[in-house]
Each structure stands twice: as C-alpha cells, then as structure tokens.
Amino acid sequence: MLSKSLIAASAGLVGTAQAFWRMECPGRVTLARLDPIVNPGQISSHLHTVHGSNAFGEVSDTASLVAGDCTSCRVTQDKSAYWTPTMYFKDGDTGELEMVEQVGGMLAYYLLNGQDIKGFPADFSMIAGTNKRRTYTAGDPNSDPAKSQWEALGQTTQTDLEQRALGFNCLNYDKAPEGTLYRHVMPDKDYMDANCKDGLRLELMFPSCWDGKNAQSDDHKSHVAYPDLVMTGTCPDSHPVSVPGLLFETIWATQAFDGRNGMFVMSNGDPTGYGYHGDFIMGWDPDFLQNAVDTCTNPSGRIEDCPLFDVVSEAKAKSCELPKLPSILQSEKVVQSLSALPGNVPITYEDGTTDDTEQSPVPSQSYKPGEIPADPASPLPGQVFKETSVSVAPAPSSAPSSASDDVVLAAAEPEPVTTTTTTTAPTSSEVIPTTTAAPEIAPVEPEPVYDSTQYITSGNMVTKILWEEEIVWVTEMVDSTTTVTIQGAAPEASAPAAAERKPRAAHAHGHGHHHKF
Known part of the structure; x- marks a missing residue:
C-alpha cells in the first residue's frame, strides 16, 4: 500500500495595494528653531531642517500652509510641511x-500599502520618533528578528515599532x-x-x-x-483606518569630515540617533489628496508618472x-563656528548626563549589502523587512548613474529581506542633489511550480500560500511467526516464517507557515 504526506511549502505573499x-x-x-506642532507660537528648543x-x-x-507662495517640493499641489532635526559635527x-x-534635500515617500486608504484630513499633523530617547529597548539595533516572530516575541507594541x-543607512x-x-x-x-x-x-517611517x-x-x-x-x-482595532505611510529620507554628507577628530550629533543633542524624529503637517487640498491616493498608483513611484x-x-x-x-531668530548662527548647538541644547546620553566618558560603546556594526529584486516594480519601498523564499540576483558593484531611483532587497539575518533606494554619488566637489537610476536586473532562477494555491484574507492582509506535494514511500518490514504443534508434546518455539510485507499508512499532515508581510 502506498501513502503520501503533504508538506506545506511556506511561500511569500504579496499584500494588497x-x-x-x-x-x-x-x-x-x-x-x-521653529516647531508649530510641539511649540506653537513659540521658539523651539532645537533647530530643524524644514x-x-x-x-x-x-x-x-493646513489653510495657512496652502496659502503659501511656493513649496520646496516639486509638486505644486503639495504645500505640506516636513521637518527633522539637523545634523552637526563637533x-x-x-x-x-x-x-x-x-545632499539633495529630502524624499517623502507616500506608501499605499493598505486597503481602502484614506487621505489625511485637513489640519492633520503627527510626529514620528521620540526627541528625548537615548536608548534602544527593542532588542539589537543592528539585527531585527524575523518579522514573522515579532508577535510571538511580544515585540509589536507601539514603543517597539x-x-x-x-x-x-551607510x-x-x-x-x-x-x-x-x-x-536603528x-x-x-x-x-x-x-x-x-x-x-x-x-530614514524615518511614520505611523x-x-x-x-x-x-x-x-x-x-x-x-x-x-x-x-x-x-x-x-x-x-483602535486605529482601523489606513492612511498613506510617510517615509522620510535625508542624506547627510558625513564624508566631508573623514579623518577629523570629533563626533556627529543631532541638533536636539542626540549623539546616538535613538532620538531622531520627524514632524508633518498636511498641506494638500483634502479632496485632491484622496484623488491622488486613488489615482497615482504607477509602480515606478515617479511623481512625473501621476497625471494629477x-x-x-x-x-x-x-x-x-x-x-x-521671527526677529529673535534672524541673527542666530546655525551653520558653523558654533560653541554650542543652536538654543544651547546640551549633548545628552542614556543616563541624561552630558559626560560621554562612561557611556556604553556604540553597538558593533556590520555592512549588509542589498540585492536587486527579480521584478523592478516589486517589492516596493514599503515592503521593508519582507521575508521571501524567492531567489534574487546579485546587485551591481558600481554606483548607479542619475535619473530615477529603484528599490533593492537587503540581505538580512536570519531571513528578513529589506528594501531601499539608491542614490548617485556627487559628481563634483560640491554637494549636489542626487537622484538614482533604475538598476539593471540580472537573470534569476525560474519560479518553482506548486500544486495548489490558497488565499486567506484577514482584515487588510491577504496571505497567499503555495502548496507543494511531496510523495513519500513508506515500507515497513514485519516479522511473522508460525506455531507448529506436535500431538502429545508440549508446544515448541515456532520457527520463523517468511517475512510478510504489511502496509502502514503514514499520517498526512501539513505545516502551513503563514507569513504576514
């Protein structure tokens, strides 16, 4: 008798939009030193790049921002305000x-990763990050566990996230x-x-x-x-509505200080990076933004590819x-030859002191190169940390040239794969804005063939499970004995008979690893 065992092949899913x-x-x-969210009508404690x-x-x-004469962003309909602390070298x-x-200003990604995404309402504002944080309490800041383990590890609190x-990004x-x-x-x-x-x-991701x-x-x-x-x-459940996911990217020319004795610190007095944060006030017409959310879905991500x-x-x-x-800020020095951070902000460490002699060393670093995805339009930047079983081709070793940027998967341990964008190196001694070119896609291994496909929907998450059938032959050799009785005599131990083959059914079961990405 034959038997077969079905083994569930864990495979990736692709989410919704x-x-x-x-x-x-x-x-x-x-x-x-302006911050209309935290310090409305006042001077902020620390400097911001706006x-x-x-x-x-x-x-x-929203009304006052929309009434502005211009925006430093390239889409005229976006009069939003985006700001973060400024970086200094001491x-x-x-x-x-x-x-x-x-280098190159900033990029603000609008990631449309959910279902039934609603645009921000008028006067919407929010902050990501915590100004006074100086420690990392979510594990190792250089190595996240696989995303599929976060819930089991109890690491899905808002503080951890x-x-x-x-x-x-180095x-x-x-x-x-x-x-x-x-x-991190x-x-x-x-x-x-x-x-x-x-x-x-x-890099900074907003809720x-x-x-x-x-x-x-x-x-x-x-x-x-x-x-x-x-x-x-x-x-x-307390926050059921999906809105665009904002991701801020800013590049700082730290290489200009190569070889000099000193340290880097943010304008809020943070030398660790744990207190990095960002602020956002919505400056779109709400109806226009909703139309953009529904319409601007070209996988290139290029603003030129949205007709609106x-x-x-x-x-x-x-x-x-x-x-x-404001008059009080007009003569404030903020660029160079400063004896202290603007606003006289102290540089503080994890214990709240300004003394770095007894601080814990920066966690050991490692350089994790990324890889080029098989499909240039997928995964998108919002699929950071994604776990996948799909083979990907190696990334090119040279710097990309100009034009638009594309996304890469990062090699991470134990399984996560992450995405990033690449930027062009400056072509002169002057710091210039940079954009990035779409990388060449190397050939990849053909996709495996699966026996069946199953979809499971839970809230705004669709999980795709690919099932692979594996045939297992199981043979059990069973010894049988025959007892021969001689009349008038006590039974003797039986002589072994020829072994019989008896079928044994293996238990069929499946292990479905349903990864949420």
Whole structure:
C-alpha cells in the first residue's frame, strides 16, 4: 500500500495595494528653531531642517500652509510641511560645531500599502520618533528578528515599532546598497570613516493607521499607530483606518569630515540617533489628496508618472524659501563656528548626563549589502523587512548613474529581506542633489511550480500560500511467526516464517507557515 504526506511549502505573499509615490523636496525653506506642532507660537528648543510650504512658521495649519507662495517640493499641489532635526559635527580638538550639509534635500515617500486608504484630513499633523530617547529597548539595533516572530516575541507594541521605524543607512557607492531601516542606531564616526564614504542616509517611517476621528492629539501621536510590521501588516482595532505611510529620507554628507577628530550629533543633542524624529503637517487640498491616493498608483513611484501632479524643476523648488524669520531668530548662527548647538541644547546620553566618558560603546556594526529584486516594480519601498523564499540576483558593484531611483532587497539575518533606494554619488566637489537610476536586473532562477494555491484574507492582509506535494514511500518490514504443534508434546518455539510485507499508512499532515508581510 502506498501513502503520501503533504508538506506545506511556506511561500511569500504579496499584500494588497503596493503603489507609492516619491515626493521630491530638493530644497529646504528654512533652518530655524521653529516647531508649530510641539511649540506653537513659540521658539523651539532645537533647530530643524524644514521642507515644503514657505508659509511655515510659529503657527501653521493646513489653510495657512496652502496659502503659501511656493513649496520646496516639486509638486505644486503639495504645500505640506516636513521637518527633522539637523545634523552637526563637533570637532574634538576645538570643540566647535559645524552643520553637516544635506545632499539633495529630502524624499517623502507616500506608501499605499493598505486597503481602502484614506487621505489625511485637513489640519492633520503627527510626529514620528521620540526627541528625548537615548536608548534602544527593542532588542539589537543592528539585527531585527524575523518579522514573522515579532508577535510571538511580544515585540509589536507601539514603543517597539516606533524604535524600528528609524534607519541609519551607510552609503558606499562602490558596494551594493544597504537595506532601508536595516540599522536603528547611528554609527560612530570611526565606523563611518571606514565604511560610509558617500555619507549617511537617515530614514524615518511614520505611523499609517489612524483612529478615523482626530486630526491631532495632545501628545501628537495617540491619534495614529503603526501597523504590526512597521510599514505593512495589521492596524490595531483602535486605529482601523489606513492612511498613506510617510517615509522620510535625508542624506547627510558625513564624508566631508573623514579623518577629523570629533563626533556627529543631532541638533536636539542626540549623539546616538535613538532620538531622531520627524514632524508633518498636511498641506494638500483634502479632496485632491484622496484623488491622488486613488489615482497615482504607477509602480515606478515617479511623481512625473501621476497625471494629477503639476511637477516643477528642481531649480524652481530650491528657489522657494521662507520670506522672513521671527526677529529673535534672524541673527542666530546655525551653520558653523558654533560653541554650542543652536538654543544651547546640551549633548545628552542614556543616563541624561552630558559626560560621554562612561557611556556604553556604540553597538558593533556590520555592512549588509542589498540585492536587486527579480521584478523592478516589486517589492516596493514599503515592503521593508519582507521575508521571501524567492531567489534574487546579485546587485551591481558600481554606483548607479542619475535619473530615477529603484528599490533593492537587503540581505538580512536570519531571513528578513529589506528594501531601499539608491542614490548617485556627487559628481563634483560640491554637494549636489542626487537622484538614482533604475538598476539593471540580472537573470534569476525560474519560479518553482506548486500544486495548489490558497488565499486567506484577514482584515487588510491577504496571505497567499503555495502548496507543494511531496510523495513519500513508506515500507515497513514485519516479522511473522508460525506455531507448529506436535500431538502429545508440549508446544515448541515456532520457527520463523517468511517475512510478510504489511502496509502502514503514514499520517498526512501539513505545516502551513503563514507569513504576514
């Protein structure tokens, strides 16, 4: 008798909508201690690099931002405000601080990873990250466990997810790029000098789940939440509405300080990166934004490929600046030859002190090159951390040339695969805006053939399971004995008879590994 055992082949899934657009903001409208979310009507404690509407100020809302004369982003309909802390270098010999130049402004990805995505309502604002955080409590900041394990490990709290929403990407255009959100701690200067010859890209993912009611909240966070896999996954019941997932990317020219004694620190006094954060105020017409969410789904992510957007040149966007700063800030030095961070912000460490002599060393680093996906349009940037069993081709070793950027998968352990974008190296001694070219796609192994396909829908997550049937032949040799009785005598031990083959049915069972991506 024959038997067969069905073994479930774990295979990836592809989620729902995988569209996005990449808002390019090559210019900054100001460098100033302004924060209309945390410090409305006041001067902020620390300096910010601000992109977007030139109506940004001490008090800002959707109406005031939309009324601005221009935006430093390339889509004229986007008058939103995007801002983050500024990076500085503190010279170890002189003690002076100098601003690190930004390369190419910022990119704000609008990731459409959920179902029935709603555009932000008027006056919507939010913050990602925690200004005063100086430690990492979600495990190893250099190595995340597989995403499929997060729930079992109890690592899907909002505190854990927020810490994993930060990335510090070491840029070296002679190597394959690292993956987005691969590392959650800012490398120390020695590591950057040795490995990051083209600078450091800071990455910040915002929550994409909304309570559906409040455009703001007292702590600027509780009206939104992260899905359980940071960029994708399931929204908590308390925040059932999917909104566009914002991902900020800013590149800083840390390589300009190669060989100098000193350290890098953010303008909020954070030398670790754990306190990196970002702010957003919605500056779109709400109806237009909803139309864009529904319409701008070209897998290229290019703003030029959305028919709704009016796109201006980089030069036009860079010419947009804040017309005037508050009088108290007009003479404040913020670029170089500073004896202290703007606002006299102290540099603080995990114990709250300003002394770095007894601080824990920066966690050991490793460079994790990425790989080119088999399909240039999938996975998209929102599929960071994705786990997959699909083979991918090696990435090219040379720096990409200009044009548009594409996405790569990162090699991560034990199984996660992450995505990132690549950027072109500056072509002159001057720091210039950079864009990226679509990488060449190397041939890959053909896809395996499966016996059946099953789809399971849970909320806004669709899981695709591919089943592979494996035939197993099981043969059991069974010894049989025959007893011969001689009349008038006691029974003797029986002589072995020829072995009989008896069939044994193997238990059929399947192990379905349902990965949520």
